[in-house]
Amino acid sequence: MSDQSKTSDTDASAMWGGRFSGGPNDIMEEINASIGFDQRFFAQDIRASKAHAEMLGAQNIITPEDAQSICDGLDQVYGEIETGTFTFKRSLEDIHMNVEARLKEIIGEPGGRLHTGRSRNDQVANDFKLWVRDAIDQMDVAMQAMQAALIDQAEAHSASAMPGFTHMQIAQPVTLGHHLLAYVEMLGRDRSRLMDGRKRMNECVLGAAALAGTSFPIDRHMTAKALGFDRPSANSLDSVADRDYVLEYLSALSITSVHLSRLAEEYVLWCSVQFSYARLGDSFSTGSSIMPQKRNPDAAELIRAKSGRVIGSLNALLIVMKGLPMTYGKDMQEDKEPIFDAHDTVMLSLAAMTGMLGDTTFNKERMAADAGKGFSTATDLADWLVRVLGMPFRDAHHVTGAVVKMAEDKGLGLDDLTLDDLQSIEPRIMNAIFEILSVDNSLKSRISVGGTAPSNVVSACAEARKRFL
Amino acid sequence: MSDQSKTSDTDASAMWGGRFSGGPNDIMEEINASIGFDQRFFAQDIRASKAHAEMLGAQNIITPEDAQSICDGLDQVYGEIETGTFTFKRSLEDIHMNVEARLKEIIGEPGGRLHTGRSRNDQVANDFKLWVRDAIDQMDVAMQAMQAALIDQAEAHSASAMPGFTHMQIAQPVTLGHHLLAYVEMLGRDRSRLMDGRKRMNECVLGAAALAGTSFPIDRHMTAKALGFDRPSANSLDSVADRDYVLEYLSALSITSVHLSRLAEEYVLWCSVQFSYARLGDSFSTGSSIMPQKRNPDAAELIRAKSGRVIGSLNALLIVMKGLPMTYGKDMQEDKEPIFDAHDTVMLSLAAMTGMLGDTTFNKERMAADAGKGFSTATDLADWLVRVLGMPFRDAHHVTGAVVKMAEDKGLGLDDLTLDDLQSIEPRIMNAIFEILSVDNSLKSRISVGGTAPSNVVSACAEARKRFL
Amino acid sequence: MSDQSKTSDTDASAMWGGRFSGGPNDIMEEINASIGFDQRFFAQDIRASKAHAEMLGAQNIITPEDAQSICDGLDQVYGEIETGTFTFKRSLEDIHMNVEARLKEIIGEPGGRLHTGRSRNDQVANDFKLWVRDAIDQMDVAMQAMQAALIDQAEAHSASAMPGFTHMQIAQPVTLGHHLLAYVEMLGRDRSRLMDGRKRMNECVLGAAALAGTSFPIDRHMTAKALGFDRPSANSLDSVADRDYVLEYLSALSITSVHLSRLAEEYVLWCSVQFSYARLGDSFSTGSSIMPQKRNPDAAELIRAKSGRVIGSLNALLIVMKGLPMTYGKDMQEDKEPIFDAHDTVMLSLAAMTGMLGDTTFNKERMAADAGKGFSTATDLADWLVRVLGMPFRDAHHVTGAVVKMAEDKGLGLDDLTLDDLQSIEPRIMNAIFEILSVDNSLKSRISVGGTAPSNVVSACAEARKRFL
């Protein structure tokens, strides 16, 4: 896919001066051609070629008439591809040669002037950057949509109690709304990560030519501006050798896919008989011919699994780039399929998760019942001992431990113990303590910034709408 | 893809008792359907279904007539797929349902009896095992072909001197034949690794049913035998939850892809102007429109890069399987695409490398000249001091170091020094020493088992033919 | 760590002929020295050196007296390291130079003869192979111990009902014993994989020397035999460039760590309040100062997590080896830490899991109660319709679906429906059907090979003892 190298056949051999008498065989074409996947950025290729042609015209490197002719011809090619009448030829290897060859068929000689002052090396890097930039913008919208779905459910459940878990053990009561907003934060970071990467990559590489720059009096600032880049890249060798923008996007997607896998795992658990916290609607569950009541969370399982696929793609490209000397090596043609697959996978996972969130009925009673299990308000008791009796934290923990043990031995909940029971362990305990042992009061008390109190969740939802939607 | 779960639409909804009124939407179908890739093992699916049907007939679980009817119908389905007249329906999700639905269209009611005593869980695992087993057998042949190409070149170059490198520095002379035979050994281990994995996986899982076995009086030994398995698997839960055979094949392919990347790296270097050791033929190199003399080793670069892709696939599936509770989870549907891609990638890489090996002209003069550079026979000198003068090895190294330093200071090769020069460092050195300072004599002397002496290489080639071809 | 290269300082500079006047600085020593980790195979280094010395003596390459002196000296060095009186010097870079330098201090001049006919390149590869081989043998014992713990629990629970899951949904009843035996099978494959790798790697590389073999009349068969190898390696270049045995061991450990992560995930779930299937003893759980009744399954979580670490190590070494030209490169020094860490991690994980298995109390009542949930005997009903009424399987599924729907609508279990209820759906159903709708009868019926019937589990345990213990 570089200007320096490509295979030949009837169509392409002319460009190599007829030097390859043997011709590439099937294996070589199979391993070498990229048109099978790089046609995906035809729109970016044509857009960039138009910007390049206009600059060549403005700089009088080609005539304005030729520039216009090229742009018109490229518009026609675009239309043909868009409408499906274009025939991609594998013998022309890649999207760039396919477009250019067709352009020449349409407009003749001026078509041969388009490639002035550029090379396939900067062309492919530039097209690919445009594609990644567009992909980031799509991804951002998809993440925002999932945030919206989370916030909707969080608002509906700002006061719905559920157990907060550590080690899959019930630790303290929280609200479902608060739980869901945790994922809104994750996606917020994910989006911010995308935007940072977008800004960092937003330098135009057109004009780096093969690797050394060019002697044509091109105006790289003009091309950069036309294509929405912040500036031209600073070093021509780096420009054609760099794939950081792909690696960075893959890294960001890997982290997102891990976030999604965590919520997916929770969905799988919540849909189990043992938890029974959530019931998926018809659209996002699958049944069984024999057990029609089943609502298997297949989509959640697949989302969980697909994190492997995304991380695998990141890993693949890091390995490809390892140890490559400057500048372009054909190795770098292996950059596209991983990112295409990772992008599609995360887009699909986000869509499925967003759909699931809107299609889930939560079992509030079940969750609330579990929220009180496991002596989940023991921390409240200890905090009370500290706050009201002035006990040091560690001592309060010791007393609480004794209370919990008593409750467990008696098979009771903490608020089922009598004042006598409690005073047998710590005589200063008063009746007021029973106010803080219920799930609801525990929840209401967590009003520290970022805490789970229902009032906090209501304002956090409003705040999240402002920050993210 | 399990018996327990699948999405519905017009075709499939009947099987779920009409319970899903909403119907799956596009996202769900997109994320859930596997027919896009699992149609690849239609032949294995049909083969296994025939074996199952015959067993059901032999055990009188279904009538012999039904069994025959099923087998005939399956043969017809096979023919339809083979000839391209079969229409795969995404609404039927996977290859198994597509085949079975068509079978019922063809033979009617008996088609509904095929699935007796089995489940999609054991069916998919068994089909996939058959596919992996077939893939291993193909891979073995491809590896053998590359060994043959290596041995051919090794025989032609059993006495061609080249530098042996450590740290990319010239260390000692070796022969090109010996160098190429190193890769024959690697591929030998690769093939042996495949065969071990094949043997380990060769247990039939049909009859594990959904996960618990079945109450039908099936004969698992009969099915296993019919499908070329060594025995039925020992535990039904393990049978449907296990994907070790895929992970093990991916591990083996990853190691092979690393081997190929090493030879590919050498090709890239050998084809550089700085080395100029090898010249690729027309078929496996690419040129440039502007520099037709170029013979870019694109295939070698791609082979080197594709190791990233294979390792990425291994990584992906290890991640998918991490932390999955028993038994089948939909996550496991993500097992197919990585192995299909890795298998195809290594098959293609092997084919390209085999082709390159046959299409390479080695520059013997250049390699021989380099073989003598860098005082590459210094070890021979040191060994001579030990062998003839009885010096301890470490002392001999010290003397040799001084000789090398003298030669370097004088800008001479070791065998350009005079006896006086040498004796000024170590008086006991005699004229006989000059016999061992030439590249050819160095090579001839390395007759230890596995050593690089041309005579060794000749016999090693003959031995390799016996062991591997 | 190769013979060709090392840094100098006061100790080592003499060996380099005083050429490096500048001396390595701290950074270089920090990045270059391996003694910090490779001292771990001192025993293997000394064992191999003794075998080499004995061979040199037997071949009269050195005198028998020198050989004896070397062996005695090496025994003394071994004793010093074993008892902790040996001082490792970082300036001597690696274990090989540390041992040899001390040997020369002890025995003087003959110490300088040990390295005759070998190089650090073959020495390090050979030592490392011996270490990996020993590691495999230890690992095999640890895996066997876990199999024993599994079989013990499986025997105790051969008839304990639990739900069999797919998609974390209750699918069919199984026995806990059967469930645990699934892991015995996995470990059985793991052990077999180790043994295959051990056999494949069991070729002695001593005598490959730097890379080309040697002109000394060494007897590689003698050394190989003395060190328990099956034969000498066939190609000297491959011998020093090969790290397949490390990659293969890491691959095997990665698969094992995935197996362990699956059981660990189940433990985490089983220990949750929602499941409450298992209760860990004091030794393998952790509590909380405030909630002393807690038994957090920390060890299980860590085992689950550590799969990431092991897979990371495999990935790391595959990347290290990617694209390395022949033969030895310093890159390969990065082979040791990943395998040391992965080996230790899996050994620890196996020990912890084995301990947990012995320290777990299963809640049979809870598991049995869950085993009957979710209409888990629906498949039995369908199979009965096929077997007794001769319905095609797919039709039987349809009827069963209707029965399940009726039971769900009525809020009853399948065996709570009346015969009238059932006959309203399928008139041919008889009273006998109630015999197969209970969990226990379902279990008993699964007597196909590998099925979950308690009688099967009993014999499978006996069989497993024979196969594995």
Added chain:
Amino acid sequence: MSDQSKTSDTDASAMWGGRFSGGPNDIMEEINASIGFDQRFFAQDIRASKAHAEMLGAQNIITPEDAQSICDGLDQVYGEIETGTFTFKRSLEDIHMNVEARLKEIIGEPGGRLHTGRSRNDQVANDFKLWVRDAIDQMDVAMQAMQAALIDQAEAHSASAMPGFTHMQIAQPVTLGHHLLAYVEMLGRDRSRLMDGRKRMNECVLGAAALAGTSFPIDRHMTAKALGFDRPSANSLDSVADRDYVLEYLSALSITSVHLSRLAEEYVLWCSVQFSYARLGDSFSTGSSIMPQKRNPDAAELIRAKSGRVIGSLNALLIVMKGLPMTYGKDMQEDKEPIFDAHDTVMLSLAAMTGMLGDTTFNKERMAADAGKGFSTATDLADWLVRVLGMPFRDAHHVTGAVVKMAEDKGLGLDDLTLDDLQSIEPRIMNAIFEILSVDNSLKSRISVGGTAPSNVVSACAEARKRFL
């Protein structure tokens, strides 16, 4: 390492109310304790505890006297650790308990009040964030130092010709200065990536408590400000469950390590006899006892290899985090060792590479000679045909191809052909063409933005100093 869970022994058992009679055994302590590695952030732990105590005092949650006493005590603990007199106890599991236990020994009862309103879950996350933030700042300085070393060499070689490579084939002449500046750009992106991640993670999690927030009237803004954070985190569940900052730092380090591996690969090639472009000084090369003239680029090889290690660590933590339900799981204790290792590895690699750059002598003559090989000015010829003769680019390529073929057939360079030769191919070619066929003129002509012209390189160096140093 969470507040909810820890193992006990003589020291810790009191805190669990004596519930664990059995006591943890060695395996459990081995797998569970983190003090072996988390003592690395003792300074961060103490700093954060002081900020927490001061806030508790300011809010009157504890008395100002107790707050002061705690801070003084913590200062003493810090001093003890700093001076090496502190005894870490594995029985106290982690750095947090070690510090707190010692604090109580020193100041008595008030020590038990420090943990009020916080938990180990937010404490460990906050300490770790502080450590990562400090690590990023160190890393930034190290990257800047390498940029400085690159710019120094680039300035010295702003006009030194070398071949620009694609596919390891000579493509066009560039300058060494331009080549080195490509890496300055990469490091510039690397630093910018670090800074973005630093900003994103810069939210204080103290006050999230175990997971739900707290009922104590803490002031999270005050603590955040005191510790240099931009704000408190918005969601308590996310706060304790999040490890994005570690994953993002590992991603950034992985990309940097790939950059370093590319330069390392070039160093290995440049130091080979075949290239002979660079000669390492004594400090960063290693020799051989037998070949003292050797300057093996061991450091470069190790830097190249260590990319595997860093990528392996990223992969490991992504796997650890995959599928973890909210909130804290013990799995997350596996977050520290990968990041410690990756940070140290990249710091060392940067130091070694920076040192190598300062210690390298480039062989300008050799590089310049190679710069003219391979018809490297063919593009200049083609561009001349376009610019001067007005030929379409593709036609110009065709003519150039014919010229190159002629030169190759005659065994001449392009500028060795006569005007007659050239005109036999294209009659319009004039004598002026010879001005552009030399390496120097080719270089001088590449004055497009980012191009390799020496004048560009001079100004690019000045610009880089302003942007980065």
